[in-house]
Amino acid sequence: MNRTDPVTDFYLRQIPGAKLHNNVLTADCPFCSRNSGQSGKKHPKGEKALVVFLNPESYFHGYYRCLNRCSPGGFPLHFARQSHLDLSLAPGFDPDRDYAASQVNYPVKNINHEVLDFMDRMTDDLLDRFAQSGISRAVLQEMKIGYNGRYLVYPYVQADGNCYAARCVHPDKPEDNFWYGDEDFAQAGLRVFNLEDIQRCENGSLVIIEGEDNLLAIRQLGLPGIALPDISEFAHLETERLAWLKTVFLCVNHTPESIAAARELATRIGFKIRMIRWPETASRQFNLVQLAKEQGKGFHQAFFKLILEAKSFSPFSSPEREFLHLEEQLGLQGGENYQTMLSGLTKMDKALGGLHGVNIMGGLPKAGKSCFFIQVATEMARRKVPVIYYDFENGRQKIYQRTLCRLSRLSSDQLQSNTLTEQEQKQLTAAKAELRKLLPWFRVVTDRKLNPELMRSHIDFLRHESKSEYTMVVIDSLHKLPFKDFSERRTGIDAWLRHLEALRDELNVSFLVISELTRGDDGQYDKQPQLGAFKGSGDIEYSADNAMVLLPQWDPFSNAPPEQRENALWLVASREHTPGLIGSYQLDYPFWGFKEK
Structure with missing residues (x-):
């Protein structure tokens, strides 16, 4: 008797003369005589009439039926009821079950x-x-x-x-x-x-x-x-x-x-x-x-x-789908599209292994955060990486104009001048052509009514248009994303970070996010790069795959020329890479860019 299986044990105890073979129990049906008056009636083929399926790995383990169809079959509790047994003898009996909910007043x-x-x-x-x-x-x-x-x-x-x-x-x-x-x-x-x-x-x-x-x-x-x-x-x-x-x-x-x-x-x-x-x-x-x-x-x-x-019907994806998704992701990571997710700045790409996941960069006001990310974003677009730039700081026109300055090597004043030399005019013409070529891959959004659903639709559209597996999204800046209630800013920022994580995982989206830094008790900004310097959200340390801080290495009150200004970019936290100094970046004045030293 198989004591390890209470269902099999139950039927062997309650059905005298039952035989078990290959997980199927057969016996004379104890209900045929009650329903037809013919004791021990056999199936027309000479088989025992009662059959019980006792494969523990089957979904129908413990299901019995009469081959004569003298009465409907069922599982052990129904067998106990039909046999007028004490229900506590049946495996799975629960005395606390309340069946009253299904009662109906019958006429x-x-x-x-x-x-x-x-x-x-x-x-x-x-x-x-x-x-x-x-x-x-x-x-x-x-x-x-x-x-x-x-x-x-x-x-x-x-x-x-x-x-x-x-x-x-x-x-x-x-x-x-x-x-x-x-x-x-x-x-x-x-x-x-x-x-x-x-x-x-x-x-x-x-x-x-x-x-x-x-x-x-x-x-x-x-x-x-x-x-x-x-x-x-x-x-x-x-x-x-x-x-x-x-x-x-x-x-x-x-x-x-x-x-x-x-x-x-x-x-x-x-x-x-x-x-x-x-x-x-x-x-x-x-x-x-x-x-x-x-x-x-x-x-x-x-x-x-x-x-x-x-x-x-599971809340989880199937193991087969999970494995296929893993194989697909490994294939994508070895593919050309994955390798193009680079900033174009050698030290930064080496430190981060490319721009993947949620990358958050904080910095002091006027340190050049927007300028830095505009340069990275447009350089990626030039390599046909689809980029969406959510701007709540500068305005669409200023972004395009600064990009044109950098591509043409002309200052903002020169762009607005009517006295360009022939060479400068050629530079501007070539830069405009380059800007026009990259614009299908570089979409600027300034809508202050942005919400997570709209962001997802933007990403879906650009992925479809560009036929790319990867998308870069730049957010300038995290603390100016729209919130329903300004008094719940902290909660709103954390909710946006959750949404960015979901898009990262579901749609292979990478993010470059600008964050503000917090002031100390003395009203000054901390000159030491650290994760605790980020403003307004404790969730940054949990959401960011890479957290960076851009710190000016120049005195804002100095009379030194702008082209001598340098910023140090620090990696202060990372899921996969060692924190430390990424590199120094010199302002490429007056062309709205940076040079990696």
Whole structure:
């Protein structure tokens, strides 16, 4: 006796003379005599009538059924109830479960006798039609399917074992249907075909199907399930009914509408759902009845293959997808696009390994932060790296003009002059042509109504236009990003940082972000580069892949010429690189750029 498996142990204890072979237990059905008066009745092929599936790795471990269909099968708790055993003997019994939530006030009058009359009126033609789908007379009788002379009658038996309403469907025109019986039991939420199987499958697995005939197909295989008449009912299914099920398989017709309804239901039910997916080659509207017709005797194997391949409706991506994504990222990182994510400044690229992830740079006012990032951004755009520059400091015109100065080697005053020499005019003409070429790759946004959704749409658009796997986003500056409430600035900055992290991970976006530095108690800025110098957000140290500080190495009150001004760029924190001095950058005056020394 396998003491390590309480389910197997339970059945071996409760079924005298049972035999276990290859994870299948067989025995005389203890319920046949009760239901038919024939003790020990065997299956027509001479087999024992009761079968219990006891593969611990199967979703249907512990499911039993009678091959004579004397009564519906189920899992151990249902076996205990059907056998009038003390429920505490059944594995998985929980005395604290409250079933009151599913109780309904049932009327005295039902349509049970009418259902039996409809069953007697089934015609040979209709039986043949079902047989073509592999659905036998025994299954139709088990499910009490009938005929009223014009419509097939599907009885919707309630949890108390009685039928109060039935759905009548024209055999040739399924769209021609109506409900018969007590209208209170034909309401949304109560229209669940074979509802009793939910309780029979407590602590086990159940299949939810779209359409009664599709359920009949899996009942032919001996599997438990319920059906909803159409996808509109999925929104009304009370998920509380499924609370004590362990696994729920969801199988709908192969249409976008059905799949969408199934996903909505799966979202409500949660982790226990496994979605049965049709092959991409399956035709529109393909369903289980069609699969049964197509496969014939192979339907059993084909459906269980779908069961085994069913995907969990998980909040996590599948392990297979995770591995494929890793392989894809490794391939991208070895590709040409990844290698082009460089600043063009040798020491900076060496220190950071290129511009990847969230890179935040702080600096004193007027230290040249914007000038530094404009130079890096436009140089990347010249190499056909798509760049979005979110500017809340300088204005679009000033950015373009400073870029033109740097490309042409002409000052701002010269650009506005009408007395350029012939050589200077050639330089300006060439610079304008260069600027025009890079503009498709360099988009400046000054909209102060920016929000995370709009930023994502900008990135999606430029990725699509440029056909690039990578995008650079420059934010000038972090503390001037729009917030709903200025009094919640700190919270707003942290929320933006979370959004940048998500874009980094989902869309391979790199960021260059300018941040302000905080003043000390004396009103002065700290001259020592450190992570704590960043203003307004403790989350920078957690969000930044690289945090840098640009510190002037010149006296703002000095009369030294601007071209002698130097800034030191420090890496103060990094996920992958060693902090320290990156390099010194001399102002390239008056051309709005920097030279790496």
